[in-house]
Amino acid sequence: MGRLSVIKTGPIATVQDFGRFGYRRYGIPQSGAMDRQMMIAANQFVGNPENFPVIEFALMGIELEALEETVISVVGASLKVNGQVKGKCEKVSVGDKVSVSSPMFVYGYLGMGGSIQAKEDFGSVSTYERAGFGGMDGRRLQTGDVLVSNGEGEISVQVDIPTRENAELVTIRIMKGPEWNLLKELPSFESFQVDGSSDRMGIRLTGARLACDYQEIASSAVIPGTIQLPADGQPIILMNDCQTTGGYPRIGKVFVEDLGRLAQMKPGKKVRMVRVEN
Known part of the structure; x- marks a missing residue:
């Protein structure tokens, strides 16, 4: 099990998985990660199945503290642990301070070894704020939230990160x-x-x-x-x-x-x- 406490977060950070399917006839949107390929890479880095929930963040990064030993990954942004620059995947220990930068493009993804625990609605934990579905009680992350995963995870280095253009x-x-x-x-x-x-x-x-x-x-x-x-x-x-x-x-x-x-x-x-x- 992994646990991370949210010390600081930007205005747009939510729990997302692949989204909801089969409910559009009831007026329920799909939701899910905006950049699915980057989400998949974040899960692969920590040894998860592709569709496990991740934290999607935009505009600003996230600061966290490890409450238990946790395997984490960051795709689309850079990672520091206790002020030291790290790679895309790292195992953090109790008390470690984790700093995730603002996304390089629009959206970045934080993965945790195991499945992030969140509210499930209509077969998905993806956050859809307008209806209060999924995520952290249907809302964005905020200071004081505790992210809990139900597995150990493992560090992987053989992961293909999708290319995203920074061209005009x-x-x-x-x-x-x-x-x-x-x-x-x-x-x-x-x-x-x-x-x-x-x-x-x-x-x-x-x-x-x-x-x-x-x-x-x-x-x-x-x-x-x-x-x-x-x-x-x-x-x-x-x-x-x-x-x-x-x-x-x-x-x-x-x-x-x-x-x-x-x-x-x-x-x-x-x-x-x-x-x-x-």
């Missing part, structure tokens, strides 16, 4: 959506910018207005990766905490494999969408 322009692949034909002309999708209002619900893009025979459609199913087009012509790419239905035209869908890369793009970065025939 990142290309993502999309396919046509059900309302693609409402577009007045085939768009170039060149160099939209990630807007600062983006969050776990959706990535808002700004740029050239997409011309569309605009009409609100009957409320229809949407999923993470769906590209909605509001009346202002500025696309919204829905992400993990998105609603289950929507009335904006669904002009496209981002490839699942590219969603983690998209999630890690900071505000101001440019996105080029390339359509792949489907």
Whole structure:
């Protein structure tokens, strides 16, 4: 068993696993880690199955104190123990001070050997704040919380960490959506910018207005990766905490494999969408 006490945390740090599946017909979002590949790497470093819960954090890092011997990992940020720089995975002892930096991109992940204990709702411990599902009583981490895992874990060094671009322009692949034909002309999708209002619900893009025979459609199913087009012509790419239905035209869908890369793009970065025939 491992135990870590939260000394300090940033504004956005939550427990996440792969998310909830099979409940969208009841209006329950998927949630789960925004960058699944990084979450998997954090679990692999400590010898866990890929879908075990992790701590996902954004904007700022986390400071913790070990209350019991615990194997921990950090992916997407740097790790210090008692002020000393460490690698991606480390075994900490009682009293050790753990410092995790702000994420290198948008989201970083902290893993613990064994399964982090959290509230389970609808088959997942992923935090969904709007309904109070999962995590630490449905909320973000806060000072004084104690993270408990139910296993020992083991240090692994043979882990592939996914590459995330820090370039000014990142290309993502999309396919046509059900309302693609409402577009007045085939768009170039060149160099939209990630807007600062983006969050776990959706990535808002700004740029050239997409011309569309605009009409609100009957409320229809949407999923993470769906590209909605509001009346202002500025696309919204829905992400993990998105609603289950929507009335904006669904002009496209981002490839699942590219969603983690998209999630890690900071505000101001440019996105080029390339359509792949489907």
